[in-house]
Amino acid sequence: MTATRPHALAEVVAAAVSAFDKPSARQREILQRIERHAERLMADRFQLAVLGQFKRGKSTLLNAMIGRPLLATGILPLTAIPTFLMPGACPAITLTYLDGRTEREETGDWRGLAQRISGATTEEGNPGNVRGLERVDVEVPSWKSLAHIVLIDTPGVGSTYRHNTTVAEAVLPECDAALFVVSADPPITEVELKYLNEVCRTVSHVVVVLNKVDLVGTADLERALSFLRTVLAEADLPQVDPNIFPVSAIAALDARLGGKKVNLAHSGLGGLESYLGQRLMRRKAELLEASALRNIRAGIAELRSDVELNRHALALPLEKLDENIAVFEEAVKGLQTEQQSLDDLLNGEWRRSIALLDELALDGERRVLAGLDPILHDGTSEEAMRSTLDRIMPDLFDRELRAVVLRIGSHIGEAIAEHERRYLDLVRRVHATAGAALAADILPPPPQDRFIPLKQPYWTTRGLAEDLGSVTRDWLALLLPGKLRERRKLKMLRRSAVAAVGKNVANLHWATRQNIDDNFRRLLSSCRQSVQDSIGRTGDVLASARDRRRTEDITVRDEIRRLERHADRLRKLARDLDSRDADTPSLE
Known part of the structure; x- marks a missing residue:
C-alpha cells in the first residue's frame, strides 16, 4: 500500500461529488455518507466497535477500557443509540440529531457527563429514540490504553427492542474492526453466531472477548473456551482473530478505578489491551482503508442505480x-x-x-x-x-x-x-x-x-x-x-x-x-x-x-443528458475503485 492511496480514494469521492450539480435528497444522503468515509480515512480515524448480543457486558467492558463508569449498565437492555468514545482535551458530549443539528457541551463533572450520556443513549432516558438522535460523541481525556482509537458502544442485538438490533446492524459500516463480546455461560448461542456471520460480511477483523469469566470456575472456563474455539473453527470465518480473550470487565473496572495493576492483570483486560495496542494497531492503516474502500464502492453503486432509474424514467414519452x-x-x-x-x-x-x-x-x-x-x-x-x-x-x-x-x-x-x-x-x-x-x-x-x-x-x-x-x-x-x-x-x-x-x-x-x-x-x-x-x-x-x-418538458432532454454524464462518470469511478481494490493488500 502506497502513501498516496488514501488521497487517491478521497479524489474518487471528490469526483463523485462534483459530478452531481443538482443532487436529489437521496443522492445527497449517499454523497454525504461517502464523503464521511473519505474524511475519516484522511484523518486516520480508526473506529473499533464493541458488538454482541444484549446483556453480555459490552458497556461495562468499555467503561473498564476508558477507566470511567460513563456508560450505563444494568439488568435490562440499555444502549439504544451508538456512542462514539474518543480522546479529547476535556470531557465533552456532542449530540447529533437525525435532522443534522448538533449540540456540544463541555463539562468537568464526570457524574454529570454520565447522566447526559444515559439520558441520550438508553431506553430509559430516550425510549424508542423519541429525541431523534443519530449518534452521540463523547470526548474522554487522559485515557492511555488506546489513545489513537475511537471506541463505539452499540445497542445489543436480540433484545425485546427490535429497533436496538436495527441500530446495531446499521452502525456496522462505521466499523474498521470489532470486539465481539460473548459471556461465559453459555459461551455462544446460535443467535450470536448468526450475528457474527453478519458482522464478518462488513468488518474486516473481529476479536472475540469472552466476558464474565468471574462467574465460572477454572474447569468451566476451560470448557467454555474449548467449546467457543470449536464453534468458531466450524464457522470458518477468516475475519475472526484466532485468539480469544477471557475477561472480567467488572473486575477490570474495579481494578482501574482503584489503581490496582495486579488486579487489572488478573481481570484479563491488560492482555486484551496489549494485544490491541501492539498487534491490531500494526494493521490499522490497511483495515481503515479496506473499510473506506468497501463503503465508498457501495455508495458509488447506489448512485449509479439511482441515476439509471431516473434516466430511464425521464426518457419515456x-x-x-x-x-x-x-x-x-x-x-x-x-x-x-x-x-x-x-x-x-x-x-x-x-x-x-x-x-x-x-x-x-x-x-x-x-x-x-x-x-x-x-x-x-x-x-x-x-x-x-x-x-x-x-x-x-x-x-x-x-x-x-x-x-x-x-x-x-x-x-x-x-x-x-x-x-x-x-x-x-x-x-x-x-x-x-x-x-x-x-x-x-x-x-x-x-x-x-x-x-x-x-x-x-x-x-x-x-x-x-x-x-x-x-x-x-x-x-x-x-x-x-x-x-x-x-x-x-x-x-x-x-x-x-x-x-x-x-x-x-x-x-x-x-x-x-x-x-x-x-x-x-x-x-x-x-x-x-x-x-x-x-x-x-x-x-x-x-x-x-x-x-x-x-x-418542465423543455428541460427534460438536458436533464437526460446530464444523467447520462453522471452515469458515465460513475461507471468510470467504479472501474477505478475495482482496480484499486485489486491492488489492496490481503487482510489475511
Missing part, C-alpha cells in the same frame, strides 16, 4: 409514462396482497415450528428419562449410582438432545428456504414490474442468509456436578439408620437426576426457541422491507419523472 405508472400502480395492489398472504403463511409456519419444538423437547426428555430408568431403579448404592450417572448422562444427553437439535434444525432450515424462495420470487416480480414500467433492467437484491444450526448443543458439555452435588450434604440423613439413610440418599439422587434432565431440556428449549424466533423475525422483516423498498423507490422515481415531464 409522457403518454407512455402515464400509462406505465397506471399499470405499475395496479400491479402493486396485487403484489401487496400477495405479500400479505406470504406474511400469513410465514407466521403460521413460525407457530408450527414452535409447536414442533415443544413436542420434540418433551419427547427428548422422555427418551433421556427412559434411558436412565434402569440405572435409577437398579437398587445399587448411592455411590455406585452416582458414578454410573456421571458416566452415562453426558452420552445420553448428547445422543438424545442432539437428535432434537438436528430434527428442529432440519425442519426450520427447509421451512425458511421454502418461504424465502417465495419472497424472492415476489421481489423479482416487483423488480420486473418496475423494470417494465421504466423500460430498464433492475436487478433484485441478493438473497439473505438462512438458518445456521450449531453442530453441537452447548448444554451437554457442562456435566451434572452442580445438579447432583447437593445430595451428599443431607444432614437429616445422618440421624437415620444406615439402610434408611442409604434409601433416602438414593431417592434424593433419583429426584436430582430427574430435575437435572428437566433443567437441561429447559435450557435446550429456551436456546432453540430464541433461535427460531430470531430467524423467523429476521426473515419476515427483511422480506417485507425488500418488497416495500422496491415498490416505494420505483413509485417515487416514476412520480418524480411525471412531474418533471409535465412542468
